[in-house]
Amino acid sequence: MAEKKEESAVASNRKAFHDYYVEETIEAGMSLQGTEVKSLRSGLANLSDSYVLVKNEEAFLLNATISPYPHGNIMNHEPLRTRKLLLHKEEIRKILGKMTQKGYTLIPLKIYFLRGKAKVLIGLCRGKKAHDKRDVIKEKESKREVERLVKERNR
Numbered sequence: 258m259a260e261k262k263e264e265s266a267v268a269s270n271r272k273a274f275h276d277y278y279v280e281e282t283i284e285a286g287m288s289l290q291g292t293e294v295k296s297l298r299s300g301l302a303n304l305s306d307s308y309v310l311v312k313n314e315e316a317f318l319l320n321a322t323i324s325p326y327p328h329g330n331i332m333n334h335e336p337l338r339t340r341k342l343l344l345h346k347e348e349i350r351k352i353l354g355k356m357t358q359k360g361y362t363l364i365p366l367k368i369y370f371l372r373g374k375a376k377v378l379i380g381l382c383r384g385k386k387a388h389d390k391r392d393v394i395k396e397k398e399s400k401r402e403v404e405r406l407v408k409e410r411n412r
Contacts, residue, residue, distance in 0.1 A: 267375075268302035269367045275390065277364060277382035283352065285316065286343035287368075287375050290334045292326040297375055299326070302368050309342065309363035309379055311356070314349050316342040318365060318377065342377065355381055 273279070289297070296302070301324035310317050318340040325333045344352075355361055360383050367378040385393075 266367055266369045267297050267300055268304050270304035270307070270365060272305055273364045273366055273380065273382065275385075275393075277362075277380070277384055278389075279364075279366065279380040279382050280361070281355070281381040282366065283344070283348060283379045283381070284371075285377050285379055287318065287377055288341040288343060289375055292329045292332070292334045293323050293340075294375060295329070296323050296326045296334075297368065297370070301326075304365050304368065307365050309365060311349060311353055311363070314346060316344050316349060316352075316363075316379075318342055321365060321368075342379070352381065360384055 303322040303324075307321040308319055310319055320337065321340065322336050323334070324336055352363065356363065362382055362384070364380050364382045365377050366380045369376055369378070
């Protein structure tokens with residue numbers, strides 16, 4: 258019987274879906290300090306302008322802000338420190354193979370807790386052009402308008 262996953266989202270990068278086409282997603286663990294976990298549980302995380310860098314067959318999360326824990330002491334963590342992501346070597350090699358193609362980058366999409374462990378959902382993304390963004394906005398607005406008209410008609 259399939260086991261149901263318990264997932265509680267902490268932070269999401271909504272701007273990434275606006276600026277990029279998400280081709281594939283990968284779930285990775287994060288190497289965190291004690292006060293970082295407490296801050297994440299309090300919802301004090303921000304993923305805007307963050308990205309993932311692969312160096313020496315290791316993945317790192319850069320520019321992700323996890324605010325200091327408010328009840329912490331002088332041993333509190335640094336908010337913008339580089340955090341190591343926990344991935345298998347095969348997964349990293351597969352990602353590197355796809356990243357060598359033109360225009361692909363790794364963007365963190367969401368931080369969440371799964372069975373008590375902090376996870377980050379990484380997207381293999383390709384950048385959108387300005388006209389692509391406008392087309393997506395037009396499509397959403399027209400869909401919203403149609404739904405509104407159907408709702409009015411059913412009253």
